[in-house]
Amino acid sequence: MPAAQAAQARQELAGYYAYGAALDAALGRLLATLAATGLDQNTIVVFTSDHGDMLGSQGLFRKQKPWAESIRVPLLVRIPGVAPRREPAPVDAPDLMPTLLALCGLAVPGSVQGRDFSRSLLHGTPSGIDAARLALYVPFHEWRYDNGGREFRGLQTVDCTYVRTRDGPWLLYDNRQDPAQLRNLVHEPSRADQVAALDARLTARLQDVGDDFAPGRDIIRREAYRLDAHGDIAYDRGTLPEPWPDGA
DSSP states (O other): GGGGGGGHHHHHHHHHHHHHHHHHHHHHHHHHHHHHHHHHGGGEEEEEOOOOOTGGGOOOOOSSSSSSHHHHHOEEEETTOOOOOOOOOOOGGGGGGHHHHHHHTOOOOOOOOOOOOHHHHOOOOOOOOOOEEEEEEHHHHTGGGGGGGEEEEEEOOSEEEEEEETTEEEEEEEETTOOOOOOOTOOGGGGGHHHHHHHHHHHHHOOOOOOOOOOOHHHHHTTTEOOOOTEEEEEEEOOSSSOOOOOO
């Protein structure tokens, strides 16, 4: 990380590790209670998170960014009677709901965007999922337009991370050769074919889920979100004031 962020990163890492230790203890108590009551025999346990934290990597902090520290999260699934195994394929958060429904023997609604990877968990069968979709629909709060935030869409695979903004291709990292994501390859002539192929895959994936990659401001208007005094999305719905607030 840049030297200028080192002191802040050390402080925040200390808090991050403290939270991790506390969470580990709490989860241990939960699992012990399930075992003591016998509920562990018919309970699927899922441990995951909604986002990571940059913690000074790339000179950035917090969430919403398309780098590994922000987008990668833990995903542990414990199923009674199923031996532990590691599934290397990336999955999307929306994939959890149809997967859990399938594990519980319930029908998966045809309207859901997620993909069922229950057979992979149960039998080690390849899931067919080879890419997770990345998206920041509206830059707000910790990564607003006025401090570098921008709309993006992308794909995360085992091998690479590809991200584009509304202006075009933005990031390409070789996650095997460059796991710290220090070298952006998106404009390397030798990677032009790879960028084109990934961009086409991303376009197809967005079409599959009905994502028109609209500007964040248009999404706010379309969804009728209210803005607060700072131009951020307020957490209660309402009518967007018109015209768009200065500086938003």
